Amino acid sequence: MKELKILAVVVFFTLVTYWGVEPYAHSQMHKHVEGHDFTYQDINASGVKGDPAKGKNLIAACAGCHGIKSQGMKAPMDAMGASAAYGVNPPDLSNAGAIFDEKFLIAFLQNPAHTAKAKPNFAMPPSAASAQDAADIVAYLKSIAPKEVSPKEAYVTACGRCHANSYGKWTQIGDIPKTKGNIKTGNDVALAQFKINVAKYQDKLADYMGKLPPDLKIIARARSKHYLETFVEDPQSHLPGTAMPRVGLTKEGFEKVYAYLESTGDPSKPLREKTGPIVLGFFLIFTLLAYGWYKSQWKGLK
Amino acid sequence: MAHFDPNARPFSKKWLNERLAVETLERVLSTEYWIPKNINFLWAMGMVLAATFGLLVISGIFLLMYYIPDTQKAFDSVNYTIMSQVGYGWLWRHIHGVAASVVFLIIYIHMFTGIYYGSYKKGREMIWISGMLLFVTFSGEAFAGYVLPWGQMSYWAGMVITNLFEGFSADFMGGALNFPGLVEWIRGDYVPGQAFIGRFFMLHVFLMPLVIIALIVLHFGALRIPHVNNQDGEEIDFEAEAEKWKAGHRKESKVIPFKPVFLSKDVFVLGIYFLFFFYLVFYHFEFAMDPVNFDPADGLKTPPHIYPEWYFLWSYEVLRAFSKNPGLVWFGFAQVIFFLLPFLDRSPNVAPASRRGPFKIWFWLLLIDMIGLTILGKLPPVGIFTPIGTTFAYIFIALWFALPFITKMEKPVGGK
Incomplete structure (x- = not known):
């Protein structure tokens, strides 16, 4: 039929144009980075077996900076104090054993800056005297890790002290608090105070990192999942020289983080798929x- | 005073006829608006465009309720308020974004249909010219709208395009065609800022739509007297053929009334189009919503690749193929040359390109060349892409210079 032939011609030229300006052009504009499923092949497995009981005794080395809320250990400094001292607030370790890679953590405890591919001014010092000590601490962290970590908890531990997520109401120093303003003046002093703290924290953070790490509110739409996955796995692979450290997430840990990014960046997805x-x-x-x-x-x- | 029946019931047909001539209007505009029978689905593209424009207006109205034209708030008003706080706001936005892109696909199909069948000459010049005016205003509308979400590409595309108004370089003709202040005047600032977003907001939601609606009326009006072309470019005596139809010789008549016969096919084509359109809206919208624009505007961070939306790429590539001054000249050439098509085509033939000898080759070369320019316009200008892009730009220019000559030599084609 003649009309179908005409349609075929129209569809053909449309598809050629689409192919040229979308898949082909983007393949030429962005270098392809192969993912390795968070296997961290450049790190050699220590081969030693950790003992959680021994690790528990060694945890004091960590507790000097980090809190472990699930074990009733408060961080020695709040976010503001920590940022003044280190440039960034060290993460609470309650979930660390659940979302970070074991091999990565063992190497990281012995040589943090190198393992994270971070700048020399990396705030975390080497904290385990031997591979055995490191393995013991990691075994302890794994023993206290909760079975289930929520997407937001994963984000807070892995990303949230550098990256705000304003669509998720998250700032680098915590959730935006629910405050009550003064109805007579319209002022909300508590909220204003919180915002000042965020600003102060961000200033310190920008000094430490070289720039303020971006708000990840809608990064799920701005970058493909493949980009984010390979970037988190090794930031240097996309942006050589970036101050962002390799954080050492496991594949499952990344999926949790991504679920959170998608929930703030593309919240309409479930309804879209239904409609x-x-x-x-x-x-x-x-x-x-x-x-x-x-x-x-x-x-x-x- | 005309005849007014004092006994006519208010708002009855008679009453309305006396005041608004509703039945005459319906006859002239639809039931006795004659369309050739010998057409294919490409003749429905006008209706598809009207429907897409309708989708843009309706979705735009919903977006307008929540959008805030403010450099500090625009990005979040779109990406947070509309996308997550407003019920189905994401749907309106995806419809708006996808329609803004797809409308150009249909415009190009509509244009190339006109070129292929010679629907721009012998009394149809004003249809073509009003259509080209619509193309230009749609382009302005699309550009103004692209600025509004205030993402990285909004900002930097705004920067690059307004820079064009600087004119020729300062060393050319003693700087007579160099307008350094003009760029700042247009932006209202040294860089795109609050004044810029406010101005483009006004243009996008008020002035341009107003002009577009007026031009659509002109475009439809221009169609009424010369009538629609047909698949063979045959000159039809519409009055005689209409009489045949009205006498009941529906099979012999070469025409059909707009309503309901032509409309029934239009609506069917619309149905297929909407299936395609809403498939894109729900499952394949990324092509119309560039990921780069989901990074908030940052005047201190130039994106590695700045490119316009796909429908501007061919003329952008013509601009890029040359150095600054000749680039501007040929870019201007590309913007206006389509307007002149009815006068550059010197052949009296109104016939499909397939029967017009060298023009057939010209048509397909133009189509392929413009697709080539479009693809190269997005590719980074490095390595082999640069000379290929330049070659395509030269071919584009050469094709237009060759057109009067090859059409002048064209042999007359007898109507079928």
């Missing part, structure tokens, strides 16, 4: 009815 078939179904029926009308109107015309 799509309904709308398309509607137009399918519309088209079939229209076809019937067209056929009835054009009957006997040619």
Whole structure:
């Protein structure tokens, strides 16, 4: 049929143009980085077996800076104090054993800056005297790790002390608090105070990192999942020289973080997936009815 | 005073006819608006465009309720408020974004249909010219709209495009065609800022739509007298053929009324189009919503690649193929040359390109060349891409210079 031939020509040229300006052009604009499923092949496994009981005794080395809330250990300094001292607030370690890679952590405890591929001014000092000590501490962290870590908890531990997520109401020093303003003046002193603290923290953080790490509110739309995955696995692979450290997430840990990024950056996805078939179904029926009308109107015309 | 029946019931057909001539209007505009029977689905693109423009207006109205034209708030008003706080706000935005891109695909199909079938000459010049005016205003509208979400590409595309108004370089003709202050005047600032976003907001939601609606009326009006072309470029005596239809010789008549016969096919084509359109809206919208624009505007961080949306790429590549001064000249050439098509085509033939000898080759070369320019316009200008892009730009220019000559030599084609 002639009309189908014409349609085929239109579709062909449309697809060629689409291929050229989308998949092909983007393949030429961005270098391809191969992912390795967070296996950290450059790090050699220590081969030693950790003992959580011994690790518990060694944890004091960590507790000088880090809190472990799940074990009732408060961080020695709050976020503001920590940022003044180190440039950044060290993470609470309650979930560390659940989302970070074991091999990575053992290497990291012995040589943090090198393992994280971070700048020499990296705040964390070497904290385990031997591979055995490191393995013991990691075994302890794994023994206290909760079975289930929520996407947000994973984000807070792995990313949240450098990256705000304003669509998730998260700042580098914690959730934006629910405060009550003064109804007579419209002022909210508590919130203003909180914002000043965030600003102070961000100033210190920017000094420490060289720039303020971006708010990840909608990064799920700005970068592909593949980009984020390979970037988190090794930031240097995309941005050589970046101050962002390799944080050592496991594959599952990354999936948790990504779920959080998607929930703030692309929250309509579930509803979109639900609505799509309904709308398309509607137009399918519309088209079939229209076809019937067209056929009835054009009957006997040619 | 005309005849007014004092006994006519208010708002009855008679009453309305006396005051608004509703039945005459319906006859002239639809039931006795004659369309050739010998057409294919490409003749429905006008209706598809009207429907897409309708989608843009409706979705735009919903977005306008929540959008804030403020450099500090615009990004979040779109990406947070509309995308997550407003019920189905994401749907309106995806419809708006996808329609803004797809409308250009249909415009190009519509244009190339006109070129292929010679629907721009012998009384149809004003249809073509008003259509080209619509193309230009849609382009302005699209550009103004692209600025509004205030992402990285909004900002930097705004920067690059307004820079064009600087004109020729200062060393050319003693700087007579160099307008350094003009760029700042347009922006209202040294860089795109609050004044810039406010101005483009006004243009996007008020002035440009107003002009577009007026031009659509002109475009439809221009169509009414010369009538729609047909697949063979045949000159039809519309009055005589209409009489045949009205006498009941529906099979013999070469025309059909707009309503309901032509409309029934339009609506069917619309149905298929909407299936395609909403598939894109729900499952494949990334092509229309560049990821780079989900990074907030940052005047201190130039994106590694700045490129316009796909529908501007061919003329952008013509600009890029040359150095500054000739680039501007040929860019200007690319913007206006399509307007002149009815006068550059010297052949009296109104026939499909396939029957017009060398023009057939010209048509397909133009199409392929413009697709080539489009693809190269997005590719980084490095390595082999640069000479290929330049070659395509030269071919584009050469094709237009060759057009009067090859059409002048064209042999007359007898109507089928």
